[in-house]
Structure formats: structure tokens, C-alpha cells
Amino acid sequence: MASDDLIDEELRRDLPEEGGKPDDRVDDERHDEENRLKPEFVRRVVAALEDGDKSEVYDLVEPLHPADVADLFELVGREDRSALAEAVSDLLSSEVISELNDYVREDMIDALPAYAVAEIAEQLETDDAVQLIEDLDPRDQAAVLAEMEPEDRAAIESALSYPEETAGRLMQREFVAVPEHITVGDLIDFLRDEASDPDALPTDFFEIFVVDPAHRPVGTCQLSWILRTPRHIGLTDVMKRDQTLIPVTADQEEVALMFQKYGLISAAVVDEAGRLVGQMTVDDVVHIISEEAGEDALLLSGAGDGDINEPILLTVRARLTWLVINLGTAMLAASVVGMFQDAIAKFALLAVLMPIVSGMGGNAGTQTLAVTVRALATNQLTSTNTWRAIGRELTIASANGVALAILIGGGTALVFGNPLLGAVIGTAMIINNLTAGMAGIAVPVTLERLRVDPAVSSAVFVTTATDVMGFFSFLGLAVLTGLA
Amino acid sequence: MASDDLIDEELRRDLPEEGGKPDDRVDDERHDEENRLKPEFVRRVVAALEDGDKSEVYDLVEPLHPADVADLFELVGREDRSALAEAVSDLLSSEVISELNDYVREDMIDALPAYAVAEIAEQLETDDAVQLIEDLDPRDQAAVLAEMEPEDRAAIESALSYPEETAGRLMQREFVAVPEHITVGDLIDFLRDEASDPDALPTDFFEIFVVDPAHRPVGTCQLSWILRTPRHIGLTDVMKRDQTLIPVTADQEEVALMFQKYGLISAAVVDEAGRLVGQMTVDDVVHIISEEAGEDALLLSGAGDGDINEPILLTVRARLTWLVINLGTAMLAASVVGMFQDAIAKFALLAVLMPIVSGMGGNAGTQTLAVTVRALATNQLTSTNTWRAIGRELTIASANGVALAILIGGGTALVFGNPLLGAVIGTAMIINNLTAGMAGIAVPVTLERLRVDPAVSSAVFVTTATDVMGFFSFLGLAVLTGLA
Numbered sequence: 001m002a003s004d005d006l007i008d009e010e011l012r013r014d015l016p017e018e019g020g021k022p023d024d025r026v027d028d029e030r031h032d033e034e035n036r037l038k039p040e041f042v043r044r045v046v047a048a049l050e051d052g053d054k055s056e057v058y059d060l061v062e063p064l065h066p067a068d069v070a071d072l073f074e075l076v077g078r079e080d081r082s083a084l085a086e087a088v089s090d091l092l093s094s095e096v097i098s099e100l101n102d103y104v105r106e107d108m109i110d111a112l113p114a115y116a117v118a119e120i121a122e123q124l125e126t127d128d129a130v131q132l133i134e135d136l137d138p139r140d141q142a143a144v145l146a147e148m149e150p151e152d153r154a155a156i157e158s159a160l161s162y163p164e165e166t167a168g169r170l171m172q173r174e175f176v177a178v179p180e181h182i183t184v185g186d187l188i189d190f191l192r193d194e195a196s197d198p199d200a201l202p203t204d205f206f207e208i209f210v211v212d213p214a215h216r217p218v219g220t221c222q223l224s225w226i227l228r229t230p231r232h233i234g235l236t237d238v239m240k241r242d243q244t245l246i247p248v249t250a251d252q253e254e255v256a257l258m259f260q261k262y263g264l265i266s267a268a269v270v271d272e273a274g275r276l277v278g279q280m281t282v283d284d285v286v287h288i289i290s291e292e293a294g295e296d297a298l299l300l301s302g303a304g305d306g307d308i309n310e311p312i313l314l315t316v317r318a319r320l321t322w323l324v325i326n327l328g329t330a331m332l333a334a335s336v337v338g339m340f341q342d343a344i345a346k347f348a349l350l351a352v353l354m355p356i357v358s359g360m361g362g363n364a365g366t367q368t369l370a371v372t373v374r375a376l377a378t379n380q381l382t383s384t385n386t387w388r389a390i391g392r393e394l395t396i397a398s399a400n401g402v403a404l405a406i407l408i409g410g411g412t413a414l415v416f417g418n419p420l421l422g423a424v425i426g427t428a429m430i431i432n433n434l435t436a437g438m439a440g441i442a443v444p445v446t447l448e449r450l451r452v453d454p455a456v457s458s459a460v461f462v463t464t465a466t467d468v469m470g471f472f473s474f475l476g477l478a479v480l481t482g483l484a
Numbered sequence: 485m486a487s488d489d490l491i492d493e494e495l496r497r498d499l500p501e502e503g504g505k506p507d508d509r510v511d512d513e514r515h516d517e518e519n520r521l522k523p524e525f526v527r528r529v530v531a532a533l534e535d536g537d538k539s540e541v542y543d544l545v546e547p548l549h550p551a552d553v554a555d556l557f558e559l560v561g562r563e564d565r566s567a568l569a570e571a572v573s574d575l576l577s578s579e580v581i582s583e584l585n586d587y588v589r590e591d592m593i594d595a596l597p598a599y600a601v602a603e604i605a606e607q608l609e610t611d612d613a614v615q616l617i618e619d620l621d622p623r624d625q626a627a628v629l630a631e632m633e634p635e636d637r638a639a640i641e642s643a644l645s646y647p648e649e650t651a652g653r654l655m656q657r658e659f660v661a662v663p664e665h666i667t668v669g670d671l672i673d674f675l676r677d678e679a680s681d682p683d684a685l686p687t688d689f690f691e692i693f694v695v696d697p698a699h700r701p702v703g704t705c706q707l708s709w710i711l712r713t714p715r716h717i718g719l720t721d722v723m724k725r726d727q728t729l730i731p732v733t734a735d736q737e738e739v740a741l742m743f744q745k746y747g748l749i750s751a752a753v754v755d756e757a758g759r760l761v762g763q764m765t766v767d768d769v770v771h772i773i774s775e776e777a778g779e780d781a782l783l784l785s786g787a788g789d790g791d792i793n794e795p796i797l798l799t800v801r802a803r804l805t806w807l808v809i810n811l812g813t814a815m816l817a818a819s820v821v822g823m824f825q826d827a828i829a830k831f832a833l834l835a836v837l838m839p840i841v842s843g844m845g846g847n848a849g850t851q852t853l854a855v856t857v858r859a860l861a862t863n864q865l866t867s868t869n870t871w872r873a874i875g876r877e878l879t880i881a882s883a884n885g886v887a888l889a890i891l892i893g894g895g896t897a898l899v900f901g902n903p904l905l906g907a908v909i910g911t912a913m914i915i916n917n918l919t920a921g922m923a924g925i926a927v928p929v930t931l932e933r934l935r936v937d938p939a940v941s942s943a944v945f946v947t948t949a950t951d952v953m954g955f956f957s958f959l960g961l962a963v964l965t966g967l968a
Contacts, residue, residue, distance in 0.1 A: 035742070039868040065726075067745045075868045095747070101864070188711060195712035205708050206690060206749065223707035224689050227672060228679035242549075258519070260774060261551045263579070263767035265690065265749060282766050283747035289770055290744060293777035294858055297784055301854035302847070308859045308873055316883045319851050323884055326847045327892060330840040337839065341832040348825040351835035355821065355842065355951070356814040363786070363810045367803050370785035374778055375792045380585070382516075384523040384559045389792055392799075399800045400807055408811060467843070 030064065037068060042075045049076075049083050057087040066095035073104050074309060082111025092120055094203075098128045098284075103309040106135050114140065118147030121156070125202065126173040127284060130159040134169075167255055168248040170288075171269045171278030174202035177209040180218060184238060185231030206265045206281065210239050215275045217245060217268045245270045248277060252288045257379060259285045296373055299455035300366075302326070325460055333358070333467035340475040347484035349416065350475060353425055358470030360404060361432035365462040368393050368440025373455045376448050390441055397437025401430040424481055428474035432466060439465040514548065521552060526559045533560070533567050541571040550579035557588050558793060566595025576604050578687075582612045582768075587793040590619050598624065602631030605640070609686065610657040611768060614643045618653075651739055652732040654772075655753045655762030658686035661693040664702060668722060669715030690749045690765065694723050699759045701729060701752045729754045732761060736772045741863060743769045780857055783939035784850075786810070809944055817842070817951035824959040831968035833900065834959060837909055842954030844888060845916035849946040852877050852924025857939045860932050874925050881921025885914040908965055912958035916950060923949040 030041045041060075048056040061069060061084075069091055073081055085092065085108040097105065097120065109117055109132065117136075121129040121144065133141055133156060145153050155173050162168030178187055187208065194200040208226065210219040219239030229238050244262050246255055246269045258264065259282060269278040298306030302325075304318030337344075337354070344351050372389070375381035381389055409426025413419045439462045444454030478484050514525045525544075532540040545553060545568075553575055557565055569576065569592040581589065581604065593601055593616065601620075605613040605628065617625055617640060629637050639657050646652025662671055671692065678684040692710065694703040703723030713722050728746050730739055730753045742748065743766060753762040782790030786809075788802025821828075821838070828835050856873070859865035865873055893910025897903045923946045928938030962968050 034738070034863070035745075036863050036866045037868065039866070042868045065746070067747075071745075071863075074864060075866065077872060098747075099745070191712045192714055201708075201712060204706060204749075222688060223711060224685075226711065227707060228675045228685060230676055254518070260770050261519075261555075261583070262549070263551075263582075263770075265766065282749065282770065286744055286747070286766065286770060286773060290773050290777045290862070293774045294780060294862070296778060297781035297854045298858060300781055301784075301850040303851040303854045306855040306858055308855065308864055308869075308876070312876060312879060316880050319848070319880065320884050320887055322851070323844060323847055323888060324891070327840070327844060327888065330843045333843075334836050334840050337836045338833075341836060344835045345829060345832040348829040348832075348835075349822075351828045351832070351838075352818050352821045352825060354835075355839060355955075356811070356818050358839065359814045359817075359951070360807060360811060363807055364803070366785040367787040367806070370781045370787045371790040371792065374782060374790055378774070378778070379518070379520050379555075380558060380792055382520045382523070382559065384521065384526045385792075388561060392792070392796060395796060396800050396803065400804050403804055404807060404811065407808065467839070471839075 030068070037071055037075060042072065045072065045084070046076055046080055049080050049087065054087040057084065058090075061088045061091060066091075066093050067099050069096045070099035070101075070104075073108060074101050078107050081107040084108075085111050089116060089120075094124045094128050097124060097132055101307065101309045102131075102135065103307060103311065105132065109136065114143035115147045117144045122148055122152050126152075126155045126159055127170055129156055130169060134160060134164070162248065165252040166248070167246045167250045167252075167269050167278075167280060170252060170255070170284065171246075171248070171280050172202060172284075173278050174205075175209060175268075175276070175279040176201060176205050177211045177215070177217075177276055178235065180210055180212065180236055182235050183231060184226055184229045184233050184235060187226060187235060188231070204281070205279075208235075208239075209268050209276055209279070210235055211276055214273075216273075217243065217270065217276050219243065220268070222265075243268065245274075246280060248272070253292050255280060256285055256288045256292050260289065261379075292377070296370070296377060296455050299453070300370065300373065300459050302459065326463070329460055329464040329467065332464060333471060336468050336471045337475065340471075340479065343475060343479050343484035347478070349421070350478055350484060353412065353421075354471055354474050356408065357425060357428045357432055357474045358467045360408075360429060361436045361466030361470045362463055363436075364397065364400060364433050365436035365440045365466045366459070368397070368437050369444060369458055369462050372441045372444045373458065376444060376454055381445070386445060390438075390445075393437045393441045394434065397433045398430075401433030404433065405429040420481055420483055421478075424477045424483060425474060428470070428477055431473040432470045435469040436462070436466050514552070521555055521559060526556065529556065529568070530560055530564055533564050533571070538571040541568065542574075545572045545575060550575075550577050551583050553580045554583035554585075554588075557592060558585050562591050565591040568592075569595050573600060573604075578608045578612050581608060581616055585791065585793045586615075586619065587791060587795065589616065593620065598627035599631045601628045606632060606636050610636075610639045610643055611654055613640055614653060618644065618648070646732065649736040650732070651730045651734045651736075651753045651762075651764060654736060654739070654768065655730075655732070655764050656686060656768075657762050658689075659693060659752075659760070659763040660685065660689050661695045661699070661701075661760055662719065664694055664696065664720055666719050667715060668710055668713045668717050668719060671710060671719060672715070688765070689763075692719075692723075693752050693760055693763070694719055695760055698757075700757075701727065701754065701760050703727065704752070706749075727752065729758075730764060732756070737776050739764060740769055740772045740776050744773065745863075776861070780854070780861060780939050783937070784854065784857065784943050786943065810947070813944055813948040813951065816948060817955060820952050820955045821959065824955075824963065827959060827963050827968035831962070833905070834962055834968060837896065837905075838955055838958050840892065841909060841912045841916055841958045842951045844892075844913060845920045845950035845954045846947055847920075848881065848884060848917050849920035849924045849950045850943070852881070852921050853928060853942055853946050856925045856928045857942065860928060860938055865929070870929060874922075874929075877921045877925045878918065881917045882914075885917030888917065889913040904965055904967060905962075908961045908967060909958060912954070912961055915957040916954045919953040920946070920950050 030037060032038050045057060045060050048060065073084060076084060081104065121132050133144055136144065159169050206223060208221040209217050212218050219241045220243045221235060221239045225238050244258055244264060244267050246267050248269055248271050264282060266279050266281040268276050269280060271277045302319065302322030405426035408429055409422040412425050413422025443461045444458040447454040447457055514521060516522050529541060529544050532544065557568060560568060565588065605616050617628055620628065643653055690707060692705040693701050696702050703725045704727045705719060705723045709722050728742055728748060728751050730742065730751050732753055732755050748766060750763050750765040752760050753764060755761045786803065786806030889910035892913055893906040896909050897906025927945045928942040931938040931941055
């Protein structure tokens, strides 16, 4: 059985090692109770780095799970990342690289020579290798690509030919595809044979794609279906013909929505001619889902990328751009107040109360806006139910407007002994709540129709609407009613 | 080969049907180009419902993918959901139920008699059945459970004994566990045998758990590793000993972070004694990840659940609670303005400019807050790098504060020909930006340490800080410098 033994040897090399780390990673000397690296541990690594004791650094980092090695790179300061990368370059596996924050990966890669980057890239699957290389400046990118094997280089160049954040850029080019009309037994034999060549199969795969002679997918088999089927059954009797195909040009947001909607573990990526060119797996899509869902809060606030690892100058620029735009809207709102300077000079209490009306409108508008943006992003709000949603928001705005009007109007009338002032602020509050509800849904829905990301641009318009209408309705009513 | 034929028959029944729907779901008569149901299609279904034409409704819905059936329930109005459920009760598969929005599921279930709910629940895996039943009121819950088979009932009661949003409630109780010391061949034979009993194996599974005699997990095998290994190899030579175990009491947020951090497809859930009691699979976890990541924007705005399907009274209550709390902080800020009424009466231009200072501070504070809350939620900001992050935010706040001060201070000095007024508003702008930066990070970090969800409560404190400090610094400096 010499040949079988040989296969075993090679198989073992390719399969995950046994032994390894304890099951229970939580609450040990390196982790706190929420499975994050302890500050003391990070400080020991930093101290060893500062002492230049590379072997101490290596010994500390070596027992960590790859995801924790990635976390460690994020937790040390920028200035320590390149030294850390040099000390533990052996440990920079595919899993570490794919878990690293984009900015941190750049800090790390900048420190390594082209041949070292190429060496790491070659052991990665294409999608991870692309992540590693795409952010390098063109000169470094060329240097790294030149150091790589022609086949790997071609795969990466092909990925880079697709726009960022599309399936073509993000997909794995490694997958298992087999012809129709083979049996389950043939498939299992094929996989066992291929396993002897470490590069022939992807490290992990979750389905087998069945393709026609033109390499177009005709069906898919979950591995669990194959494992419970007798050898002599044909694959076409096991496979499912109905499958979700991802166009190579699909945006990552679209891909994430498909994975969520259809509960996918992996999916085939096809080119314009419908040929199978890659696959996407859920472990990569999970990061996209989390990113896309989490970015709403950041975009609505104008915090840009919102990444605490982003170089500080980029952050300042992103946030300042937004603040300057908002300065424009604040000045517009101030000019409304300016129209009523005489009234304020006569009756300064108006200036005391006016921020309440504009502020409450702003809060109500932000609520509606957050809900609308989320519903649009998850495809829950479509042209089918837009009018129902608008009706719903106006109902809520009326109810809350009246409740707040009674509270603040009644309070004002009592505290200042001025029922007219109470009536004016109460009425202004209702008007501004309706403005907030209307703007909070109409602005993002309109922007979405115009194909502008509603999370990025809505807040400016909504805040302008509630500020301007808040000041105008309150001060205007005060003048109209002869209060001032 | 009679026995083999029998197995095939049963296997086929259990495996997905071939044939079925076309691959390309996008842009057909039912879907728009973004894979959402077309308004015309939904209107046709609603029209048929209103005509009471159940068979027309069934014919329209029958060709849809389960995920689209779920979407359809969300897109029709509340009033149509129960009639739709009655018309298509045959089509309410596990996939439909698990894809439904919580509130929509309640609308649907309320319309069905207990035996019908029990019938649907019995074909579901435990985790989906629990979702169906957990929101029923106790009387309906008891009625449905009474209609179920004892074994299914016991599984659901066990799940309900764990708190909501914990692994014990969310896990699947169906999984594949095998003893150590069997070979790959033994395992494949076992799975083929079990496959003849439709209830013996979960519908889908992605790994095999290897357990010791006390049913504690000792290792895990991805199905792809089994498929590429010769039959005579022992499972312990293929399995990975190092695996992520989820405690049955783990909160869903923790589970979601583990799946993301370790790139898991599925994972074992263990009880206090370390025994395997269930599994969680990534298709369920993606919904949690998306929900947890997306809720930041909603919580920060005080929009509660932020679900457009939530009954309107619950929405009004959630949002009004938040608005009333904010009314308190708005009144506090107004009282600061009240201290300067005399100054404003003398120099009304102060009232015109003061909202700019408080508003810009609010914007800057919201930016820092959104970034901090996201970094805390993703475990990127831990006690290890808190001080570094605070330093970073104060640097950004200083830079942006100075930039805005020059813009607005210079502008004010020029437009109103009053350099002192320009200097006052510029200085106040710097002070308020620093306040915003400090509060935007210190408030959520402190709340997190106190184990209060920073996304829920931070915004009130931060806005109060920027409003109060904005008015106080600007008006105070104006008085101090003798402007008014």
C-alpha cells in the first residue's frame, strides 16, 4: 500500500494539524472574559518589541489564534506594526491577513520587502492575496507581482481588472466544478485523487458546482447531500438545479443582500457569458454584511469611514468636509433667525425658547431618517410600500408632535404665565414634527431613486429643513400673533 | 437491488427536487433589477386577495422562492397578511418562516388556528419553530404546544427555558455527532444509513462533531476534509481538535462576534458541563450580525427597534420616550441661554449666531460618537487602546475646531465688521469642538465600562454637553469681552 501511504502523508500535510490550542480560549492569561486580548498581554508584546527582543515577541505571539494575531496588530500603535510584522513574519498566515483591518494591513505591508509580500501572497487564496496587494501604490504592486509565480500573478491581475467592491474583485478563483453525468462515487474518487495535490482543491469548500461542457453552472450539491447518498447515484439526481448565481460585476452590497435573502453558504460567480469563474463564501461575506450594516450610523453622522485605524489626516479631511457643509446649513438657519432680530431684541425670551423647537425637530427627523435608511438598505422599503411608509411616518409625527406640543406648550404657558407664548411654541412644535417626519422619509427615498446613497447625504437636508422650519414657524408665529 | 432502490426512493424524497425554477431570478415579470418584488406583482396578489380568489393567489405565489414569499408578506399591508397566510398555508415552509420579519410573522400566525401553527412548527427545525412560537401569548403558545408531538414539544420547551437572544434559544438541536476512533469510511456508511430516515439528519450540516463518551466535543471535521480522505483513515487523523465552542448561555451579540472573528460556518453549542447540546450555523448568524451592526444607527437616534413593520403604537411610544428625554436636555440648554437674556436683548445678533456654535458642536460630537460606538461594538476599541483613541479624537477635534473657527470667525468679523465678535465665536467654536470630541468618546466608553449599551444612551449626554457648552462659551465670552 505504498501509494496509499504516500497519499496519507500528503493529506496530513494539507489537513489541519491535530493537537494545537486548548478549546477554551476565553478568560485565560491572554484573553479577558469577552475574548479580547488583555492589555497586560499587549503591553508585554510592545515592551519586547521596544527591547528589540524578536524571539520573545515570537514566543508570545506564536500560541495565538490567527484572528488574535490580527487583533494584536490592531491594538499595538502604528509605530510598532512594522517591527511586529518583521518579528512574526512566519505567522502571517492567510487567516491573519484576511482578518486584518485595511489600514493596519497597509502599515504592516509597507514594512516588508517586495519578496516577502510576494511570499505571503502566494500562500493565500486569490481573494486574500488581492486584499493584500490592491492598496499598495502602483510601483510596489508591480514589484510584488514581479516576484510571484506567473500563474498566481495572472489570477491577481485578473482580479485587479474588476472594480473594487465587486464580485470579480472579491471572489475566490479556487472552487470545485465537475461535469454532469458522473456519479457520487466518481466525485468522491475524484476529490480523493485531487487531494494528493495540495494546490488542486481550495482549502475549504461547501458545495460542488456541476457545469455543462461550456463551463456554465447547471446545478449545485451541498457536501452533506453527497455524503448521505450511495455511490452509484448520479450527481444530477442529487444536485439542485435552482441556484443563486452572482454576476461578476455585482456590487458587494448586492452580494451581501443575496447571501442574507437566500441563506447562502457559498455561491457561484459567473461572467457575462454565464460561465463559472469563481465562488464567494459566506465567511468573506460576513465581513461585508457587518460593514455595510454598520456604516449607516457612520455615514449618517458624516464620520466617513469611521475607522479608528484610519490615518488621522484622512479622518480630519473626511469629517471637516461634512462639518463645513453643515456650517453652510447652520448659516442658512441663522439667517432665518436674523430676519427676526427686532422681535428678539424686544422679547429676548424668544431666543431662549427657539433652540427647543429646532432641536426637537432635529431629533424627530433623525429618528425617521435612521429608520428609513435602514429599511432602504435592507430592501424592506421598496416602491411597493413607499406611500404606506410615508403615511405611517406622518401619523407618528402627528402623534408625537401633539404630545410634545402639550408638554412644552403647557409648561411654557405656566412657567412664564403667558398662554399665547405656550400656544405659539406648541403650534410650532407640531409644524416642525411634521416637517421632520416628512423630510426624514422623503429625502432618503428621493435620493435612493436618484441613485445617491441616502445614508451619505440625507442628514444635511433633513437638519436644514428642521432648523429652518423650527426657527421660522416659532419666530414667525410670535410676530404674527403680536407677541413681539 | 431492491433494498438499494428503496433507499434511493427515500433519499430522493428528502433531497431537494430537481427541475424547479429558472436560475436567473433577476429582472423577470416578478422581480425588478435589484431582485425585489415588483409593485405590479404585489398589487395583483392584493387584488386577488380582495376578490377572495384564493386559487389565483396560490397560483401567483407558488412559483416564488421562499425568501420572496417572506418578502411578499412584508410588502402587503397588515390587513392582508392573515388572508394571504390562509391562501398559501401549504407554501409556508421553514425557509419562509425563518426569513419573515418578527412582527409580520406575528400578524400571520395570529390568523391561523393552533393546529395549523403546530403543523407548520413540526416541519421546522427547532430554532425556526421556536421563532414561530416564542412571540405568541402564553395561552396560544400552550394551545400550539399541546397539538405537537411530545418529542418536538420537549425540544421547543427546552429552547424556551433559555432567555431570549441566547445561544440556547437560538441553536439548532439537530446536528451530527460521532464517537472517536471510527474511520472516514465508517462515517460515510453511517450517514448513508441515517439518510433513509428523514428525521435522523439535519436538512443541512457543514461539519461533523466528534464527541467523547460523555458527549463532550473533542474535535470537528469539515465535510470537505472527509470527502477528500481515503476510507481507511481514522476520523481523529482528519479532525481539528481546536474548535470554537459556544456556551449555551452566550448572548447573540457574543455569538455573532465569534462567527466573525473566527470565520465560522457552524459551531458547537455546549452546556455548563461541556456537553454538546446543539449547533449554530452561519445562515442564522448572518441575520444577527446584520441586525446588531445595523441597530447602532437606530439606537443612536432613539428610534427603538426601527422596524417599519412594528405596530405603530409601539413605535410612537419608543420614539416619544426618547423625545421627552431630549426635551429635558433641550430645556437645560435653554436655561443656559436664559442666563444671558439681558445680553441678547441688548445685542440680538448673539441669538442669531448662537445656534451655529451649538449645532456645529452637536455635529462634531455625533461624528465622534458614531465612530466610538462602532469601534466598541466590533471590539476594536478595548481598554488597551482607549487612551490612544482619546488622544486621536482630541487631535481631530483641535484640528477641525481651529479650521471652523477661522472660517466662521473670519466670516463673522468681515460680514458684521466686528472683529471682536469674530474672535468670540471662533474661540467658542474651538471650545465646543473639544467638548464634542471629549464627550463623544468619553461618554460611550464610560457607559460601556458600566455595562450600559453605549448606543442607547450616549447621544443624550453628548448633545447636552455640546448644547450647554456651545451656548455658555459663546454667550459667556460675549459678556466677558464686553460685547453685550
